[in-house]
Amino acid sequence: MTAERIAKAPKLKLAITTGIGSDHVDLDATISHGITVVEETYSNSISVAEHAVMQVLALVRNYLPSHEGVVTGGWNIADSVERAYDIEGMNVGVIAAGRIGRAVLRRLAPFDVHLHYTDKNRLSPEIERELALTVHPDAASLVRAVDVVPIHAPLHPQTHHLFDDALISSMKRGSYIVNTARAEITDRDAIVRALESAQIAGYAGDVWYPQPPAADHPWRTMSHNGMTRHVFGSTLSAQTARAPM
Known part of the structure; x- marks a missing residue:
């Protein structure tokens, strides 16, 4: 939904995005044209949260190389376990604790990890006590204290390229x-x-970015990656939740 496309739709009053995130809509243009933009809140939040937890475990346990060894017929156990750890006892810090971030925190809590978060809106004292959360004022503080960082923030000017060389090096x-x-x-x-x-x-x-990525996009072949196609919010369960729309 670009500004040019919006300008060509004078009768448009409502834009509904089937999912979470409105960064594919020019919000300044919709505001100037009096158009309401809505998201299907909660429609696929759990699907995203489960996918994030799955990928956390896959990375920490070094699952992907272990599976690849089965597919390719190998049996070098050392290659699989040399980078595999238990997540128990690790510090996990969530960037943004909205619907998805909170769901990730709740699903990771039974693994006996130390949970951290940062968000522009602090969670209630009850939730912080329930999950034994450590709150941080910003991402810079959080990333220095944790071993695993799941990101669940929306994309806006303040989060664009937040994880740059400087932050990652800290x-x-x-x-x-x-x-x-x-x-x-x-x-x-x-x-x-x-x-x-x-x-x-x-x-x-x-x-x-962009989507779909080019065949030579470096994330396709970089070492120790667990990338998937943009499918985390499109389970059959999530599609059923969106169906009434």
């Missing part, structure tokens, strides 16, 4: 990033460099 060496929010919250090439230098031990997600 993380614990060997940390993991899982991004199921928007690809441009990270700097594409900074992620590649961080993996090559082992500043981060793994990167996963299923959001790309």
Whole structure:
């Protein structure tokens, strides 16, 4: 929904996005034309949260190389376990604790991890006590304290390329990033460099820029990645939840 397309639709009053996130709509243009933009709140929040937890575990346990060894017929156990850890006892910090971020925190709590979060709106004291959460004033504070960072923030000017060389270099060496929010919250090439230098031990997600990515997009082949296509919010369960629309 570009400004040009909106200008050609003088009768348009309502734009509905089937999912979460409105960054594909020119919100300034919709405001100036008096158009209401709505999202299907909660329609696929759980699907996204489950996908994020799955990718956290896949990275930490080094699942993907272990599975690849089965497919290719190998049986070198050392290759699989040399980068595999238990998540128990690790510090996990969520960037943005909205619907999806909170769902991720709740699903990770039974793994006996230490949970952290940062958000522009602080959670209630009851939730913080229930999940034993440590709150941080900003992403810069959070990433220095944790081993795993799931990103669930919306894309806007303040989060665009938030994870650049400077922020990533302040993380614990060997940390993991899982991004199921928007690809441009990270700097594409900074992620590649961080993996090559082992500043981060793994990167996963299923959001790309642009989409679909080119065949030579570096995230397709960079080391220790767990990328998937943009499918996290499109399970059959999530599609059923959107169907009444």
